[in-house]
Amino acid sequence: MIEIDFDAIYSQSKEQKNATLLAQFNQLTEFHYQHCQLYKNIIDTLGLAPTNGCLELVPFLSTQLFKELELVSVPKSQIIKTLTSSGTTSAKVAKIYLDADTAKLQAKSLVKIMQCFSGKQRLPMLFMEPSNLIADRRGFSARGAGVQGFALLGRDHHYALNPDMSINWQQLEQFFTKYQGQKVLIFGFTFMIWQYFYQAVSASGKTLPPLDAIVFHGGGWKKLAHLAVGKTQFNQAMQQLFGKAKVHNFYGMVEQTGSIFVECEHGHLHAPNCADIILRSEQDLSVINDFGQQGIIQVLSALPHSYPGxxxxxxxxxxxxxxxxxxxxxxGRYFEVLGRIKKSENRGCSDTYQEVSHD
Structure with missing residues (x-):
């Protein structure tokens, strides 16, 4: 099991972090090579070595492989939870298998990262989701995994939506009235906050009491593009909605739950001590070292133990x-996400809500 120091999770400078991560990733690669036959077959076929001398040479898998293969590195009897992420145009579903150790690491990492932005005090929390999203404790969609993970940050959880994605006015008005003017946490996926909450509240003509909100949101920007909604407009809408709001976008995926990249006060996404990113050329997948150049994002996380992710x-x-x-x-490294590779599947942590098929 990888040992990770979660204290001061943005404290390691380049040299220290690279050395620490390289040792962790070499250990993880060797472990998965020995315990996941499919992963071993991929590494052997590509002629790669399980251990190496730099982060750029750590073998990587495509996200699509988690839809095509059952990638797991521990006995099935040790799996306590299965996370799923599905696309809008494909019936194939990625499955991420978690044992108790990996689930614990992911939960601890998420809390430590988010506390750097929300503080250590557990605040009242409002989810832009229906409460039935996490009814099945052994399996979650990416949305459900996000709700369960972020729930550890708050208390007195309220859910703003009904199962049909309409506003749950009773819950909503109760939360806003109870915590009027107080500091609260808000969590949701970007597109869903905009369409099912912000637009619905605006159309209702109702006025809600002001809150002092810390808003965490991620995923779904592409679905807002056709509405010409950008980051500035979204943040302004949150100020209008809550009265006072600190808004933090985050970048993450179900394949690496827990090691998310959160946007700081200056609008930059940050890599914590337990994770990093590398950019690769769209032409030949070579490493891009120069700041400011566009490339494909490779994400690295020291948390996955039960699967080679x-x-x-x-x-x-x-x-x-x-x-x-x-x-x-x-x-650590800080970066921005520019969008999807052309012709790639429109898929993300928001697991886009389907009118005819509920999660």
Whole structure:
């Protein structure tokens, strides 16, 4: 089991972090190579080595492989939960298998990361989701996994939506009235907050009491593109909706739950000590080292133990903006996500709500 220091989770500078992560990833790669036959077959076929001398040489898997193969590195009897993520155009579903150790690591990491933005006090929490989303405790969609993970940050959980995605006015008005003017946590996926909450509340003509909200949201930006809704407009809408709001976008995926990248006060997504990103060329997958250049995002996480998801090539494009130099004071690489690779499947953590098929 990988040992991870979760204290001061944005504290490691480049040299220290690279050395620590390399040792962890070499250990993880060797473990998965020995315990997941499918992973071993991939590594052998590609002629790669389970251990190496730099992060850029850590073998990576495509996100699509988690839809095609059953990738698991522990006995099935040890699996306590299965996370799923599905696309809008494909019937294939990615399955991520968690044992108790991996689930514990992911939960602890998520809490430590988010506390850097919300504080250690557990605040009243409102989810932009229906309460029945997490009814099955052994299996979650990406949305359900997000709700369960973020629930650890708050207390007195309320759910803003009904199962049919209409506003649950009783819950909503109860929460806003009870915590009027107080600091609260809000969690939801970007597109769902906009369509099923913000637009619905605006159309109702109702006025809700003001809150002092910390809003965490992620995924679903592409679905807002056709509405010409950008980050600035979204943040302004949150101010209008809650009265006062600190808004933090985050980037993450069900294949690496727990090691998410959160947007700081200056609008930059940050890699914590237990994770990192690498950019690769769209032409030949070579490493892009220069800041500001566009490339395919490869995400690395020291958390996956029960499945070989520690190094994944995504279908997203981004730019690394700097390392150890952000004005917010957090160490590590900081970056922005630019969108999906052309012709890649429109898929994300928001697990887009389907009118005819509920989660």
């Amino acid at each position: 520690h190094s994944i090539l995504t279908e997203d494009l981004g730019r690394i903006l700097g390392e150890d130099t952000c004005s917010c004071g957090r160490k």
